[in-house]
Amino acid sequence: MTNDAAGAASRDSRGGFGRVTLEVRQRLPAWKHGLFLAISLAAGLLISVAVLWMSGVGPVGIYEEFILYTFFNAKGLSNVLVECTPLILVGLSAALAFRVQFWNIGLEGQLILGGMGAAFFALNDFGPPETRLALMMIGGLAGGALWTLIPLALKLKLNVNEIISTLLLNYVAFQLLQDRLYGGWQDVDRFPHSPQFDVAERLPRIGFGDVDSGIYLAVLAGIVVWWLIDRSRFGLFMTFVGSNARMSKAVGLPVTAVVVGTVLLSGALSGLAGAVIVSGQEYRLTTTFAGGYLFSGIVIAFLARNNPIAAMLVAFLLGGLYVGGQSIQVFYNLPAGVIDLLQAIIVMCVTASELFVRYRIIWRHR
């Protein structure tokens, strides 16, 4: 039997193609990290341009729709700001939760509950008109935060994976919304939406296109989250818990309290996004106001690496992509899916850069 085995040992197990080895990088200078990111982003943009070109939008068209008429034109820019207001808030919301490794996939449900919280105070005409808007915003914050209590309790008490619980609660939230809009909150016109809000229940315009003062709230939220993460004691705890929860526990940090606090805040910000949408643009609760914000929020947090300042920037650029996308849909007769496609291409390219950031790839020829 030794002879058999010896014969087998001489066989070439890998053929003549050489061998690719991945070596874990011990360190990577910041500039190189940035370079990999820039290259991957450029690759993503290049592929996006190619896709658009194949769909009949030439380079000039792309420049006009996505840059000139979007960012360098008052109408376009104001639309971008309108678009990015809730995006900033959901992006911050996702970034906060992800920082403590709580995979909050329930942004949309929290956003719906936030919108409903705001509508609750508006439709019931709570308090004097002067404090109505403030109450609505608080209703939004509270609605979103309360909606995270369920997955939090499930996770802490029963160890239920939050990815599943938060995701499924989106559908529950949507059913709750439908229940109200086909029930007690339905408008007299019998369409599935609420009656219009009074003037005192609408966020005032800031005097630039359709932009409402929600943008101030979003930017303020960004600054507060930056302070919280970067300057406060709680923020340092948060970063430690997210980076190494076992170690955080061993040095005596209140790990559970940090996770609970952060997730509640994450839910509150998504809820605020809902309140801002219904009181800033729609002026009523509709069945569709929350659509799409889950994935946008995740994409923003991912591309911004959970950094609040970067999240605001990414939300702004993503807003531009959506606005430009809407006009190419109209002028070039392209399906709405094209924008999702572009977004996916860029995200995938940036994700791919992670391989080069983590590993050195060595190709050995035989």
Added chain:
Amino acid sequence: MGTALSLRDISKSFDGRPALDQVSLDIEWGMVHALLGENGAGKSTLMNIVAGLYAQDEGRVFFGDTELTDNDPRHAKALGIGMVHQHFKLVFPFTVAENVLLANPQGAYGAGLAETRRMIAEQSEKLGFTLDPDARVDSLSVAEQQRAEIIKVLLGGARVIILDEPTAVLTDEEAQALLSTMRMLAAQGAAVILVTHKLNEVPAFTDTVTVMRGGRKVATAASKDTTPAELTRMMVGSAVADVQHRPPSEHGVVLEVQDIALTRADGAPALNGVTLSVRGGEIYGVAGVGGNGQTELAATLVGLQQADRGTILMDGEDVTPADTRSLRRRGVAFVPAERMAYGLAEDMSVANNYAIAGVDRGEFGNAVWTRRRRIGAATQAAISDFEIAGAAPGTRAGLLSGGNAQKLVLARELRDDARLLVVHSPTRGLDVRACAAVHRVLMEARDRGAAVVLISEDLDEIFKISDRIGVINRGRIVGEFDAPADRHDVGALMVGHA
């Protein structure tokens, strides 16, 4: 019957840390070969090289007369080298048969599964034990899971069978049965390698024994020619501790542990009634072979795990059940064995890792604003006090070498007002200079009046700085010695079947 495997001058290091140093070894067909040594002696690393999981840095492996180049697990398996790992490689919600099928594909799934079931039944009958092929592996006891692993390896055609610490998880009867099975396989011509640190298994069940220590081979001998005393000496070394042992100062009792017990998640008892007490100004060394409850003892003392029964008193006050946060407020400091898992957050800076406990106590600004410049200055001071090489406050902690990472943990933990230090394997993987620095720092803490519990699998270290030594074996302190203790008495209790 001929040589199955020849290892020649094998060296291997991990990230600059040598794990194996020029080890040569011959494994014969038809024999059970024991590979004996303490934790970290390099036994598992060597066997992982044979099984193709690791590539050696230097040296050659021969299978019969043929050199194995570019070995990998699939290649090793094709040659008939099978390894039962210490941590089983079973896929959990699946059945025994499905796991065996995964490792040994049989064509179409349905027919393959039927065939695999039949082969499992046949093989387990041959080996003289029972194993239900349709049982989900997560419903099996540890011993049964091990049987599944062994059958998996044998059905894969293994003729060289490597068992890594197979009896560590078994009861005495189960261990006896397993070892007899291995004897039988060897009698049928297979080569069996038994990686172990239990020397009582050597004379009864093995033909040849190789002792390893610190990544080197100490000796190979015929099992029947060895005595337990001799093996113990080879395993633990005979280095005489070069202690400049200062007598401990007299303080009151700081820590009193009374009869604590703890069960692991898999139901096996980890701590089995540990009782000990430590005075201030004293280093209490807990000696023992790894896996006898050390990790659980450390975790319980610092409140990361709660004992099932028993009490812990600090300064005479009952603190059970205690959480880490409140224990730390009482002056408990902790230097964990896995410094990258429990001691540091790798992705955070040296400064943040150093300051986090102080930030919690309010030393660097208030809750609203963290004084980062103050953190930077304090970290800089700690870096020079503790001679942490290659570190600036902004360096990512994960980039520090083992010794410097450990110094960073010590710098954070060793505050002047620390009452109790729980230190687990503080010098594992450190070079001589770093070891000396760590020991000096621990002695200084002791001299300031702190109670130090030093849990270590390194006997040299225990002997070098402990004032009292307790031996832990199977979750119990089985003996206590005042320093200077006799090394062989301690060694005998460590490996004995208490």
